[in-house]
Amino acid sequence: MVEGMGFRDLAHFNDALLAKQAWRLIHNKDSLLYKVFKAKFFPHGSLIDAKESSSGSYAWKSILRGRDVVLEGACWRVGNGKSIKIRQHYWLPRKHPTMVASPMVESMEEATVDCLIDEGTRTWNADMVDGMFAPEEAEEFKNIPLARVATEDSLFWPLAQDGKFNCKLGYRFLKEAEDGSHKEARPDHEKGLWKKIWALACPNKVKNLVWRACRNSFPSKSNLLRRTIIKDQTCDCCRGEAEDMIHAVWTCKNLDCVWDKDTAWSFRNQTSFSSFSELMAWVFEHQRKPALFAFTVWSIWTQSNQMRSQQPCCSLNLLSQFAVERYSEYQAILPPSSPSRPRMRTRWKPPPLDVFKINFDGAVFAMKIVQGWELLSVTEKAWCLQP
Numbered sequence: 538m539v540e541g542m543g544f545r546d547l548a549h550f551n552d553a554l555l556a557k558q559a560w561r562l563i564h565n566k567d568s569l570l571y572k573v574f575k576a577k578f579f580p581h582g583s584l585i586d587a588k589e590s591s592s593g594s595y596a597w598k599s600i601l602r603g604r605d606v607v608l609e610g611a612c613w614r615v616g617n618g619k620s621i622k623i624r625q626h627y628w629l630p631r632k633h634p635t636m637v638a639s640p641m642v643e644s645m646e647e648a649t650v651d652c653l654i655d656e657g658t659r660t661w662n663a664d665m666v667d668g669m670f671a672p673e674e675a676e677e678f679k680n681i682p683l684a685r686v687a688t689e690d691s692l693f694w695p696l697a698q699d700g701k702f703n704c705k706l707g708y709r710f711l712k713e714a715e716d717g718s719h720k721e722a723r724p725d726h727e728k729g730l731w732k733k734i735w736a737l738a739c740p741n742k743v744k745n746l747v748w749r750a751c752r753n754s755f756p757s758k759s760n761l762l763r764r765t766i767i768k769d770q771t772c773d774c775c776r777g778e779a780e781d782m783i784h785a786v787w788t789c790k791n792l793d794c795v796w797d798k799d800t801a802w803s804f805r806n807q808t809s810f811s812s813f814s815e816l817m818a819w820v821f822e823h824q825r826k827p828a829l830f831a832f833t834v835w836s837i838w839t840q841s842n843q844m845r846s847q848q849p850c851c852s853l854n855l856l857s858q859f860a861v862e863r864y865s866e867y868q869a870i871l872p873p874s875s876p877s878r879p880r881m882r883t884r885w886k887p888p889p890l891d892v893f894k895i896n897f898d899g900a901v902f903a904m905k906i907v908q909g910w911e912l913l914s915v916t917e918k919a920w921c922l923q924p
């Protein structure tokens with residue numbers, strides 16, 4: 538094994554050996570070694586989230602190094618979800634990297650998977666999942682089977698048939714990681730786009746459609762043709778061009794009567810886009826009412842599906858109006874948005890003589906103080922009172 542190995546290879550081999558040790562510690566909690574390490578280094582937590590301490594021995598540091606290799610290559614099997622961090626651990630059943638790509642709500646960076654599970658029924662909390670993640674990722678989540686009875690979350694090694702780590706596979710994993718062969722993260726601009734779509738003031742079904750259109754994962758005729766479901770991709774409406782996503786909801790001549798109604802969309806006749814995601818990015822960039830745009834796209838797509846399946850539907854002429862109405866209705870039921878209010882900086886100023894000034898933090902009202910006193914002025918952070 539050692540012959541012909543370069544220094545990097547030896548380092549990988551060493552790491553694989555350490556990972557093997559860490560793997561044993563994670564899976565065999567009855568061992569003496571585990572008990573010794575636990576008592577000393579992570580009495581209240583687990584090896585998974587143990588931190589390096591300055592007092593740690595060389596042996597402990599080595600274990601942590603091995604643990605990190607395990608966490609990098611292993612995948613979580615969801616039990617009760619309490620050990621798995623939604624955003625930081627690998628747990629989605631797909632090819633590496635199996636980490637969640639959807640951006641997380643800021644306050645939830647550290648959240649664990651159990652908050653997405655309805656413990657009573659042991660099912661995924663669909664509203665929560667749909668509301669928080671990019672649509673195709675949300676679908677992936679909801680397809681992960683949950684055991685009827687919650688067990689502890691467990692780690693498996695996806696490259697091994699029996700799911701157990703071994704040195705040989707660990708070594709290969711580290712070698713491939715170095716080559717970067719399984720690190721194809723999603724392009725950044727796409728992450729940025731999803732973040733913006735996710736923030737739109739629209740129902741999830743609308744965001745979902747717009748996102749799928751951006752990802753070109755839509756049953757447009759062109760996509761159906763590619764998957765050899767149909768043989769002709771000509772647009773049913775204009776019979777002129779291939780019906781890809783951008784044609785179906787944007788460039789088709791039949792849609793002039795929808796998009797020409799509002800001057801916000803007049804760039805349709807001046808700018809051309811090669812894909813729907815490019816168009817969507819442009820709309821965001823130029824602040825052309827992105828939420829209304831999304832509602833309109835959704836209305837067009839829904840209408841054309843109704844037409845196709847011969848259901849009663851709104852005529853194209855009225856579609857623009859229809860979208861505006863849905864959009865306004867939705868804005869009306871939204872909770873009042875709280876745009877980050879500029880914080881008032883109040884500097885303490887001494888009050889005039891015989892005036893008492895009460896500075897406080899927050900808005901705790903103690904009306905008793907005011908009785909018998911004249912309230913001279915009130916600001917966010919101070920009252921001025923006179924007896």
Ligand SMILES: [Zn+2]
Nearest residue numbers: 772774775789
């Ligand atoms: Zn057409």
